Amino acid sequence: MNPPVQVQSSTHRGRPGYSRDDVIDAAVREFNQRGYEATSMGHVASVLGISKSALYHHISSKEEILDSAVTRAQDSLDAVVDEAIASDASAGERIRSLIHGAIAVLCNDQEAVTLLLRLRGNSELEKRALQRRREFTRRVIPLIDAAQASGEVRSDLDTGVLTRLMFGTVNSVIEWYEPGGRLSPDEIARHAVVLLFGGAARD
């Protein structure tokens, strides 16, 4: 997974030598700020301070950028689920690991995951990504089921709603996480696990 690259047009304008990942990261930030539909390759070139032809040297289309960024985010998130599913730990412990790992991915590839979470299904590519998001949820639900069966997770709540609420909490971190901020991704993940498992009322 690629850490976010701090590209600012004011400091980088006119400097060549961007990698393909630099280009993708800068484009994704524009998509998130301006809206994917409303961002042109010209906007992306302008932010990077390069010509459109130089941009097309790296990347063939806006769709290719969207696809690369979203696939990168989904590969990282799937790796976290793969690991949780393959683990020998208890179901409850595996869900804790999953929450922790997903928050790490969200924080470390914040712009790409933001793009992923905002997809509306406006193209075949977006529809495939949404399908893969649903697949993620479908793989998580059996873990929650198992944790309910083992008594590690309360069984008086609807499994589907519980899963969506828990991952809603996880995903919401992306809205306010600030790289280099007061709390590290690890500390934020710890808060989320304590809140979601222990509850705000338990002291």
Added chain:
Amino acid sequence: MNPPVQVQSSTHRGRPGYSRDDVIDAAVREFNQRGYEATSMGHVASVLGISKSALYHHISSKEEILDSAVTRAQDSLDAVVDEAIASDASAGERIRSLIHGAIAVLCNDQEAVTLLLRLRGNSELEKRALQRRREFTRRVIPLIDAAQASGEVRSDLDTGVLTRLMFGTVNSVIEWYEPGGRLSPDEIARHAVVLLFGGAARD
């Protein structure tokens, strides 16, 4: 607050007689699906099956639609906080009411709140709305502080992170709530309160 109106171009095409709220609701759905920047007044007129001049009879600009919808959502959410703050109940109970009331607003005015939650600050109008969102959080934090002081909310977690995680959970409902679906807004709100206060592990 206005309930969502089911406008479909196939059934309404060519039918006049929309109210201003109908026009706003249809436009907001387009903004959410297509992106605000990428939606023109022509798109909105087309969805409603009316001419652009008929559309301008109801509303003077895209910005006016955005402003009306976002203001409506924020007025509803502020009313929920007003009520929680004014209540004589304990701090913990007031937070529970706030969570419950906020989820009701999210579900009942889903498209307008979705628009609100996706604002990026791309104009003065959007910046004012984001400022008002921050104000909402600033009014909630003292309630969490009070609940920590009274022992109703655990005090070993950072108040700011706890507040953001709790309202992240609340806001996430908007992503998957389906009007007329299996669970009512009231049942979803109950799940959220139980999860956030009691935790997934408590049975």
